Every structure is written in structure tokens, then in C-alpha cells.
Amino acid sequence: MAQKMTLQVNGRAHTITVDDPDMPLLYALRDDLGLNNPRFGCGLGQCGACTVHVDGAPVRSCSLPVSAVAKAKITTLNGLGDRKKPHPLQTAWIEEQVNQCGYCINGWLMEGAALLARNPKPTEPEVRAAFNDLICRCGTHNAAVRAVLRASKQA
Amino acid sequence: MSDHQPSRRAFLSASGALMIGLASPDAWAQAARPSPKSPNNPDLLADSLDAYLAIDKNGKVDVFYGAIDGGQGLETSIAQMVAEELDVPLSAIRMVMGDTRRTLNMGGASGAQGVSRRGTSLMKAAAQARQILVEEAARKWRVQPGELAVKDGVIFLRSNPSKRVAYGKIIGGKPFRENVRWNGQWGNPHDIATDAPLKSYKDYKLIGQSPRRIDLPKKVFGEQDFPGDVRLPGMLHARMVRPPVAGAVPVSVDEASIRHIKGARIVHIKDLLAVVAPKEWDAVRALRAVQVKWSQSDPAFPSHREVHAHIRKAKVTQRTIERENGKLEDGLAKAARVISGEYEYPTHSHASMGPGCAVADVRVDGATIYTSTQKPHYAADGVADLLNMPRDKVHVVWMFGTGSYGRNDQGDATADAAVLSKALGAPVRVQWMREESLGWDPKGTASVNFCKAGIDETGEVIAYELISRGFSRENVSTNEGRASATLAGQLLGAKLEPKNSFNIPFASYTFANNRVGWETIAPLMDRASPLRSTHLRDPYGPPILFGSECFMDEIAVAVAMDPVDFRLRYLTHPRDKDAVRIAAEKAGWTKRTSPRPDVDRTSDVVEGRGIAYRRHFDTFIALVAEVRVNRRSGVVEATRLVCAHDVGLIINPETLRHVIERQLVYGTGRTTVEELTWDRNMVTSLDWSSYPVLHMQHVPARIDVHLIERPEAAPSGAAEMALGLVPAAMGNAVFDATGVRLRKIPFTPDYVKSMLAI
Numbered sequence: 041m042a043q044k045m046t047l048q049v050n051g052r053a054h055t056i057t058v059d060d061p062d063m064p065l066l067y068a069l070r071d072d073l074g075l076n077n078p079r080f081g082c083g084l085g086q087c088g089a090c091t092v093h094v095d096g097a098p099v100r101s102c103s104l105p106v107s108a109v110a111k112a113k114i115t116t117l118n119g120l121g122d123r124k125k126p127h128p129l130q131t132a133w134i135e136e137q138v139n140q141c142g143y144c145i146n147g148w149l150m151e152g153a154a155l156l157a158r159n160p161k162p163t164e165p166e167v168r169a170a171f172n173d174l175i176c177r178c179g180t181h182n183a184a185v186r187a188v189l190r191a192s193k194q195a
Numbered sequence: 196m197s198d199h200q201p202s203r204r205a206f207l208s209a210s211g212a213l214m215i216g217l218a219s220p221d222a223w224a225q226a227a228r229p230s231p232k233s234p235n236n237p238d239l240l241a242d243s244l245d246a247y248l249a250i251d252k253n254g255k256v257d258v259f260y261g262a263i264d265g266g267q268g269l270e271t272s273i274a275q276m277v278a279e280e281l282d283v284p285l286s287a288i289r290m291v292m293g294d295t296r297r298t299l300n301m302g303g304a305s306g307a308q309g310v311s312r313r314g315t316s317l318m319k320a321a322a323q324a325r326q327i328l329v330e331e332a333a334r335k336w337r338v339q340p341g342e343l344a345v346k347d348g349v350i351f352l353r354s355n356p357s358k359r360v361a362y363g364k365i366i367g368g369k370p371f372r373e374n375v376r377w378n379g380q381w382g383n384p385h386d387i388a389t390d391a392p393l394k395s396y397k398d399y400k401l402i403g404q405s406p407r408r409i410d411l412p413k414k415v416f417g418e419q420d421f422p423g424d425v426r427l428p429g430m431l432h433a434r435m436v437r438p439p440v441a442g443a444v445p446v447s448v449d450e451a452s453i454r455h456i457k458g459a460r461i462v463h464i465k466d467l468l469a470v471v472a473p474k475e476w477d478a479v480r481a482l483r484a485v486q487v488k489w490s491q492s493d494p495a496f497p498s499h500r501e502v503h504a505h506i507r508k509a510k511v512t513q514r515t516i517e518r519e520n521g522k523l524e525d526g527l528a529k530a531a532r533v534i535s536g537e538y539e540y541p542t543h544s545h546a547s548m549g550p551g552c553a554v555a556d557v558r559v560d561g562a563t564i565y566t567s568t569q570k571p572h573y574a575a576d577g578v579a580d581l582l583n584m585p586r587d588k589v590h591v592v593w594m595f596g597t598g599s600y601g602r603n604d605q606g607d608a609t610a611d612a613a614v615l616s617k618a619l620g621a622p623v624r625v626q627w628m629r630e631e632s633l634g635w636d637p638k639g640t641a642s643v644n645f646c647k648a649g650i651d652e653t654g655e656v657i658a659y660e661l662i663s664r665g666f667s668r669e670n671v672s673t674n675e676g677r678a679s680a681t682l683a684g685q686l687l688g689a690k691l692e693p694k695n696s697f698n699i700p701f702a703s704y705t706f707a708n709n710r711v712g713w714e715t716i717a718p719l720m721d722r723a724s725p726l727r728s729t730h731l732r733d734p735y736g737p738p739i740l741f742g743s744e745c746f747m748d749e750i751a752v753a754v755a756m757d758p759v760d761f762r763l764r765y766l767t768h769p770r771d772k773d774a775v776r777i778a779a780e781k782a783g784w785t786k787r788t789s790p791r792p793d794v795d796r797t798s799d800v801v802e803g804r805g806i807a808y809r810r811h812f813d814t815f816i817a818l819v820a821e822v823r824v825n826r827r828s829g830v831v832e833a834t835r836l837v838c839a840h841d842v843g844l845i846i847n848p849e850t851l852r853h854v855i856e857r858q859l860v861y862g863t864g865r866t867t868v869e870e871l872t873w874d875r876n877m878v879t880s881l882d883w884s885s886y887p888v889l890h891m892q893h894v895p896a897r898i899d900v901h902l903i904e905r906p907e908a909a910p911s912g913a914a915e916m917a918l919g920l921v922p923a924a925m926g927n928a929v930f931d932a933t934g935v936r937l938r939k940i941p942f943t944p945d946y947v948k949s950m951l952a953i
Contacts, residue, residue, distance in 0.1 A: 060480065080423070126416070137849065139414055140857060143421070143547075169892075173890070178857050179861040180860075182856065182896065
């Protein structure tokens with residue numbers, strides 16, 4: 041039944057009580073920890089709105105059981121960077137004025153940051169390929185590509 | 196409660212003497228004489244300047260924008276407009292958006308009129324505020340107002356700039372108590388007039404500049420709360436339980452089926468069914484576990500594949516001819532040749548990125564609602580209607596949220612939350628699921644366009660007919676201002692109020708013997724239908740322009756004219772013609788007929804170009820699409836889009852470019868992949884596979900936006916007008932590439948292959 045577990049999120053340890061080990065990580069982050077960055081978009085891993093980094097890799101937190109990340113390092117959008125210490129991609133995102141509504145932003149920034157971490161100078165086709173699984177209903181796709189290329193030039 | 200009529204006398208008695216008389220009432224305001232008290236908050240008076248802006252001691256300006264920013268940058272653009280007329284820095288503006296306690300009902304988001312209607316109203320209020328403050332300073336300094344100037348919210352004497360006073364010092368925190376002339380209307384038509392002169396566009400300093408968007412840093416750093424992020428003490432998480440078959444209602448619910456889930460409960464009121472729990476995941480588990488006996492229902496829907504055949508044969512409930520000149524039948528009789536074409540447009544879901552989500556806290560003496568619906572004042576009215584509460588007891592707090600491009604599911608989720616909170620006596624957060632959002636949001640509905648033209652021996656078009664037939668665009672209202680317009684209201688038995696609502700985009704093509712109109716048919720299901728129609732972004736653009744602008748190319752082919760030349764010959768408005776000319780020029784359009792003469796029929800991959808034009812309000816747009824068609828795979832891609840866009844005065848060029856680029860991407864998805872599917876019983880597009888949307892690999896990588904500068908013309912709208920051209924421009928380009936005319940949206944590989952094989 042209920043068990044305690046500790047999540048490492050944005051450099052801090054949080055202990056939560058979990059009734060259902062199959063509960064997706066998204067609900068632990070939002071409901072137990074009160075973190076608003078990852079958002080519910082589909083619950084199916086199809087859109088990316090819930091994306092966080094688990095040990096540096098982007099994952100869809102809506103489809104990952106919380107029990108699978110007990111020892112992992114989790115980073116949300118706010119943990120990626122803030123106004124004092126922005127991630128270069130966040131800076132580029134503002135310079136390119138990428139978003140409209142911003143509901144999808146966790147997926148794009150977390151995927152983009154992961155891409156830059158493994159490939160600091162991606163080509164435009166590589167950026168487009170990295171973003172192909174994400175959904176944005178405002179149509180900000182090209183602006184997101186421009187932002188990654190801008191960040192990569194400044195790195 | 197303040198019952199006083201605001202008057203300049205009251206304001207000035209607080210600060211000194213009386214200099215300026217009350218604005219003379221005009222016949223416009225006299226005739227209507229409706230109460231200026233906002234139905235959502237009687238302390239707000241529509242004929243009071245104080246309902247539009249307030250200036251605090253530090254010179255910060257609260258702007259009361261009775262509408263919203265759906266993510267397209269209106270917060271910044273409206274702030275620029277107000278700052279311009281008030282002569283304050285942009286950083287002095289604080290936009291107050293959509294809050295029903297603090298703003299008047301200016302219609303919410305509707306028809307991309309944020310700038311053209313609501314922004315220009317607020318500019319008039321700003322100009323009046325500036326005038327009052329300057330006159331007040333002039334009176335104190337015993338000089339003429341003309342001797343003063345304003346910079347950055349500081350009034351100074353031109354001849355001695357060290358003599359200065361800040362706005363905040365004069366008015367800081369006090370009301371103006373000044374009248375504006377209100378036109379007696381709420382919602383979209385709301386407007387005001389004042390006697391203060393507006394600046395000439397030649398003197399603009401902020402308008403026409405591109406300051407960065409105010410809202411973006413909060414979003415980029417994960418600081419922006421949306422309605423789903425509101426957490427209230429004792430709040431319960433709810434999931435609505437929807438029937439597997441449209442029209443079925445819950446007969447009985449097995450309470451034991453969710454008993455194993457901690458704190459989970461069932462709420463069953465008439466035909467409305469939900470599960471709630473203190474923890475969100477437990478509400479999801481309860482939704483999955485709950486056992487419901489549903490009533491028998493057989494909606495017998497014609498499927499999405501059969502819906503156009505249904506539209507063709509269904510009884511017409513209303514026929515309206517919108518524009519007619521000459522006699523169509525005479526023109527057709529005289530014609531040497533008559534050509535005709537039919538074009539089918541599918542049903543689309545709003546398919547918003549975030550499914551409907553709202554938080555309601557309903558108490559005995561009033562309700563507070565947190566929502567991102569695009570029409571918050573109407574949402575308050577609808578909740579008041581649902582809960583039987585006075586309208587001013589419902590406070591809707593509008594928040595940024597998922598992009599709202601039409602009446603998506605946010606308003607229905609808002610109504611759900613209100614009903615559940617009242618029933619449970621606790622704050623309730625309702626989150627719709629993905630399958631619910633696609634399955635049960637109000638839809639942008641299907642239509643068939645019937646086009647006909649008569650051509651005489653000389654190649655002159657002497658008859659033209661366009662009739663668009665389909666479901667009304669308002670099976671439910673375009674706002675949730677009545678219980679009957681919401682799923683919750685319908686499930687609780689509210690009397691339906693459908694309308695026959697349709698429209699044909701205006702165009703300045705002038706043909707002898709012309710008839711343009713529409714026909715509506717009955718909805719497939721009346722109550723709580725997953726296919727109920729309402730406004731989806733550019734509700735009459737893509738569905739009708741796909742037919743009318745593709746057919747223009749068919750006529751051009753019939754008379755062997757270049758499609759650009761053909762349009763320039765029959766369009767009569769100079770701004771229309773400019774848009775067409777400039778789009779063609781920027782695209783490097785070479786004059787010739789379609790299909791291209793050098794089409795290589797042996798090649799798998801062929802390319803073509805097409806153009807489409809429209810006018811919407813006073814926005815004039817032409818779009819050139821270049822496409823690549825893979826004849827083997829059937830994949831159609833837009834490789835380049837070139838848009839010439841005339842919106843009149845441009846407030847923020849960079850934001851305008853972005854808004855156009857992004858809607859062209861969205862429009863490409865509506866053209867090539869999006870289609871709602873359903874069977875006899877229910878919607879079957881229930882996730883992002885079965886309701887496919889555009890992914891990066893098919894996004895047009897080259898989008899060139901050319902803004903036509905007309906600063907002397909009033910600003911029109913831009914948030915949805917260009918997207919309506921994508922289907923026709925791409926359809927015309929596919930014809931140019933292949934010689935095959937596509938007659939149905941979306942251009943899926945299967946459909947394209949089937950057409951190419953004919």
C-alpha cells in the first residue's frame with residue numbers, strides 16, 4: 041500500500057507518500073510537489089507538454105511511473121534555468137519571441153536543451169528531427185528551430 | 196456600491212476648480228440609454244473613464260481590457276496603443292485582462308478584433324485621460340494647455356521644461372470621475388467616444404515599434420500559472436464521465452466500483468456524471484474504474500466519410516443569399532460555357548494543446564471561477580445561469596492558458612467545475628482528458644461548396660454562383676453565456692437555443708450576374724452532442740475559401756488566364772489588388788496558365804505554385820503557396836508560403852509577422868492532415884494519432900511575410916485571417932503541379948494518390 045519515496049527535483053530532495061506505484065511522475069510533480077511547469081496535455085506521451093529531464097534525458101512525465109525514478113535526478117523547466125541564471129536556450133527563446141500560448145513550452149525547451157547538450161552545434165535538419173515528436177497548436181515550430189540555432193551559435 | 200454618475204465636477208473639486216464642462220451628450224448615447232452598470236459588477240460604469248484605466252501615485256497605469264490575450268501578443272500590443280495616446284512608457288502599463296470584477300464585457304476574444312475594436316476604444320480613453328491631466332496642469336500653472344507637452348508620463352512647460360509634474364502627482368490613485376460616451380453595447384460591439392483628439396499616426400513613437408512581448412519571460416522560465424495551477428484549500432480534483440455512445444445518459448452508477456480509491460466519490464446530477472477525489476491521480480483512477488450503466492442510444496450518425504453525402508441530400512433549414520447582382524439565371528443562359536465545381540471541407544476539433552481545465556469555488560453568497568476561456572464575461576453569465584445566481588455574484592478570474600482559437604472546451608470545463616463545486620460545497624478543479632477534449636469539444640463543422648460560372652464567347656465571366664451548404668456554425672452559441680450553450684447545462688436539462696448561423700467571406704470580385712449565399716441543415720444530434728458546432732478559428736475562412744478561391748483558378752483555367760491576372764481583372768478594391776500583386780511579386784511569380792506546361796509526368800516528385808486572396812474586415816491578404824507533391828507516396832508539402840498582408844495601421848510589426856507565420860503553419864495542418872473522424876455512435880478521433888496534427892517534418896520551412904504599410908488606415912485584425920487562404924493556395928498549387936484538382940480537405944496521402952490515379 042502507501043509507501044514513502046524520495047524524489048530529487050531541481051536539486052532538492054522531496055519525500056512523498058505514494059499509494060499507487062504506477063502513478064505517473066507528472067502527478068507527483070504537480071499534485072504532491074506543487075510544481076507547475078510540466079503540464080497535462082494528453083497523458084499518452086504523444087505531445088510533450090509534460091516533459092522533464094530525468095538524468096538529463098527528456099522524458100514524458102505523464103507516462104512514466106513514479107516508482108521508476110526513485111533514484112534519478114529530475115529537472116523541470118524552472119530547474120533548467122531562471123531569470124538569474126537562464127539556460128542559453130531560454131535566452132534565445134525570448135530573443136526569438138518563440139511562444140504564443142506557451143502550453144507546450146516544456147516539451148520544446150526540454151527537448152531543445154537536451155539536443156544542445158548532446159550536440160552543441162546541430163544543423164537545421166537535426167533540430168527539426170529532434171522536435172518532430174512534439175506538438176504545438178500555435179504553430180511556433182519554425183521559431184523554435186531558429187531559437188535553437190541561435191543558442192547553438194552563442195554557445 | 197456607487198450609484199453616482201461620474202462627473203468632471205467631482206474629480207476637480209477634489210483637486211481644485213472646474214475648468215472643463217461635461218462633454219455634451221450626443222444623440223447616439225441618448226437614444227439607447229441602457230444602464231451603464233456592468234452586469235458583472237455594478238460598480239463598473241461603462242460611461243466612466245475610470246472603467247477603462249487608472250493611474251497610481253507612481254504613474255503606473257492599470258488598463259482594464261475587457262477581453263483576453265489568447266497567446267498572440269495582445270497584452271503587449273494593447274499596452275503599446277494605450278501608452279502611445281497617454282504618452283507614458285510601455286513599462287508603466289499594467290494590463291488587467293478579462294477579470295469580470297475589474298473589466299467591462301468587451302467581447303473577449305472574437306474575430307481577431309482585439310486591436311481593431313477594443314484597442315482603439317482604449318486609445319480613446321487614454322487620449323481623454325491625457326487631455327484631462329494636461330488641462331489640470333495648465334489650470335494650476337495658469338497657462339494654456341497648448342503650452343504644455345508630455346513625455347514619459349511627465350507634463351512640462353514647453354518654454355521651460357524644468358517646470359514639470361508627473362501624472363501620478365496629479366491623479367495618483369484617485370478616480371477621474373469623468374464621462375465617456377458609451378454606445379450602449381456590451382460584448383463585441385462595445386465602443387466609446389470622447390472629445391479628446393487622437394494623435395496623428397505621424398506622431399507615433401511606440402506604435403509601429405516592436406517591443407518584446409510582456410508575457411514571454413514568465414512562460415519561458417516556468418513562472419506563468421494557468422487555471423490548472425490554481426490550488427485552493429480543500430480543493431477536489433474532478434474528472435467528467437462521458438458516455439461511450441453519444442446521447443447515452445447514466446442510468447445507474449456502481450458506487451462500489453471506486454470504493455477502493457481513497458476519498459473518491461461520484462457526483463451524479465440528472466444526466467451529468469463525474470468522479471472526484473482529493474488527489475488528482477485518484478480522480479483519474481476513479482474515472483478508469485467507475486462502472487456505469489448507460490441508457491441505450493443510437494445516434495445513427497452518418498460517419499465522417501458519409502457526412503458530405505448527408506449534407507448534399509439533407510433538408511435545408513435556412514437559405515440566405517448574402518450578395519446578389521444582376522440575374523444569375525440570365526447570365527448562365529447567355530453563357531457560351533458553364534463550368535462548375537464542388538469542394539468539401541471536413542469537421543475539425545479545436546484540438547487545443549491543453550484539454551479543458553478550470554477551477555471553481557462556489558459558495559452560498561457567490562462564486563469565484565478561474566478559467567482561460569476566451570470569453571470570461573460570458574462564462575460568468577453562463578455560470579450565473581447554471582447556478583441560479585445573480586450575474587454580479589460570479590467573479591471570473593481570467594488567466595493565461597492553452598491557446599484559444601475559437602470556442603474550445605475551456606468554457607464547457609468552466610461550467611462543469613461550477614456545477615460540481617456547488618454540488619460538493621468545496622472548490623473543484625476539473626481537468627478534461629485528451630480523449631474528452633477531442634471527443635467532446637465544440638466542433639468546427641463540415642460543409643460543401645457549390646460553385647458555378649458562366650463564360651461568354653469572349654472569355655468574359657458573365658455569371659457566378661457560390662452556395663455553401665453545411666451545418667450551422669452555432670448549434671451552440673459562440674460563447675458560454677447561457678446554461679444551454681454548455682454541455683453541463685444540456686445534461687442538466689436546459690432548453691436548447693440553436694441558431695442558423697453562417698457567413699460567406701466578402702470579396703470584391705465583380706461579376707455580372709452574381710449570387711453568393713449559404714444553406715444550413717439540421718444538426719445530427721441536438722442535445723449534448725459531441726458534434727455540436729460553434730466557432731472554430733476563422734469559422735468561415737478555410738471551409739468556404741477552399742471552394743471559392745480554388746474555383747477562381749478553375750475559371751482562370753477555363754479562360755486561359757494566369758491566376759494572378761485573372762484576380763486582378765475582376766477584383767475592384769485597390770487594397771485587394773495590391774495584396775495580390777505584392778504577394779505575386781514577392782514570390783517571384785511568373786505569368787502563365789496552370790497547370791505548368793513543363794510538368795514531368797514521369798517524375799515521382801513534382802512542384803507547383805498557387806495563389807489565393809481574401810478580405811476579412813479591413814484586412815487584405817494574398818498567399819502564394821509553393822508545393823511539392825510526391826506522386827508515389829501522395830504526400831503534399833508546402834515548401835514555401837509567401838504572404839502579402841495589409842492590416843492598415845501596424846501596432847507591433849514583429850508580433851504581427853509572428854502571428855501570421857504561426858497561423859500559416861496551423862493552417863497548413865488544417866489543410867493537409869486534420870480531420871475529425873466518427874462512426875455511427877461517437878467520435879473516433881480520440882488522441883493525437885487518430886486526430887493527426889502537423890508535425891515538424893511537414894511544417895513549411897520557408898514562410899515569407901510581407902507587411903503592407905498603410906499607417907493612415909485604421910488597424911484591422913490579423914490573428915486568423917491568413918490561415919483561411921492555405922487550403923485554396925495549396926489546392927491551386929497542387930493543380931499547377933499535377934493538373935489534378937483536389938476537391939476535398941485534408942490532402943492526405945491516400946486521398947491525393949486516389950485523385951492522381953484517376
